Amino acid sequence: MWQHVLTIFIASALINNFVFARYLGLCIFFGVTKRMETAVGMSFTFTAVMLIGAALNWVIYEYVMIPYHLGFLKIVIFIGVVAAFVQAADTIMKKVAPTLYYKLGIYLALIVTNCIILAVPLINAEEHYSLFESMALALGSGLGFSLALIIMASIREKLELADVPKSFQGLPISFVLTGLIALAFLGFSGMITL
């Protein structure tokens, strides 16, 4: 079983990386990678929200939705749970840890409607993962997204100095870069066969 958990973790972080293999979460990916500082801040917040959100959703799915045959309400309920949890975290953090709030708080609002945050509980539900497996998927996806953010931020900081043709400046060249990194990530695809 632990081998399976590890497999899920590595698969979600590298092989099925949400940005480079599934093309999800691109809005945040392009939004916060202009500077390394914001990318790192986003990575921490994102992974934490992902873990807690996936755990909450797993409990609700397993003990409320399956017994009452409410699988068709997955999307609505998962979004609601994540939004409520993030809003509560936002309020509590503002009071308890204001410094942390001013550093990471702005990212919380961005995360609420993020597609990766929604995709992880949906995959957990679809694959009917156990709690450990769900956590492995959440952690793997969070770290995989962090990896994507940090790779992209370090490249884009260097890109500032590059002589990019005018029509490619800004987002276009970033999309080209993302495509190239996605090609590189394709190299992981044969590593584990699920």
Add this chain to the structure above:
Amino acid sequence: MYEQLSTLLIQILSQAVNIFANKLVPMVGVGGSVETLEKVPWEYVVFGLVVLAALGIVFGVALAIVAARFVVKTDPKVDQVRETLPGANCGACGFAGCMGYAEAVAGNPDVAVSLCAPGKSAVAEKIAVITGKKAEKVDPKIARVFCQGGTSLSQRKFIYTGVQDCTAAMLAAGGDKSCEYGCLGYGTCMRACPFGAITMSADNLPVIHPDKCTACGKCVAACPKQVIELALASKAVVISCHSRDKGVDTKKKCQVGCIACGICVRTCPVDAIKIDNNLARIDHGKCIVCGLCVRKCPTNAIRDYIPARPRAYIDPAKCAGIDVCEKVCPVSAISGELRSVHVVDQDKCIGCRMCESRCPKKAITMVETAAHAVAGKPAKALEPVAV
């Protein structure tokens, strides 16, 4: 033949539909499909409604409790100040963004209201009203470029073809310019300016537009050669050179560098200029912005940022012929017999304003040159011009 074709087409189509229905649909999207039922039992609908309503109520109550339990009291002054500030988040005040300054100025009695450079005195007055503090007069600053040696006037050590950015050029043996104190001219300051106040001239020198510059200091931090400094906007005469090389060396490298000849030091009527380390610097506390040094500098290293200096004009009705102005004029532009009306030679006058304050009868006013040249003599519309 026609029938054969149509049956073949129908076969292909039905096969495609079959493949689509059987295999592809369950794989569409992340999270997969939803189980399909022949008939939906009515309990499922009720369960759905009840569970959604219950979750909604639980989350609503939880959020309400959290909001009440972890409430953060904010000073209404902070929001008022925040709305007054320009919101450029330039950091010129020394705080992290406009919000940081709003909190500091509302909460801390020692923080001055005049720190917002883009807002200038108008914002300072408004903040003073909100916070009940006293507004000091803001003497606005502006970014000044301390180099005039553009591509055509200065020498290059080598031809640089790398990344067109000063910071990058700096890595190549300190840049391609012979003068190690001069502007590299690749426009890093222009890109750093959040207000679009810097453009690059044809000679690859930054030009600062005074109406847009807010003295936020971003360009000062961005320039790897420290060519840009913040200076008081009212002190418009500036020695536009940072070269601390010996005069001979400076002259070899740049046609408009300060060669520390000392002519400006001797010319200055108020002893505001000193030469230190092969470079003349103006003490802006003493400088009266007369512009005499600008004319005398042999290499034109001193710049006058007043575009058209107003010339002195003596009102014949008030002039009592006291002769003080004639003696004080550094360029002998004023002539006239003792006890008779004096006249300013408009071609000689350089607009230094030294006579203006010395006239006991207050007969001398400064008038705009362009209008004066057209009218020949001062017309009614000519008002004294403030610098």
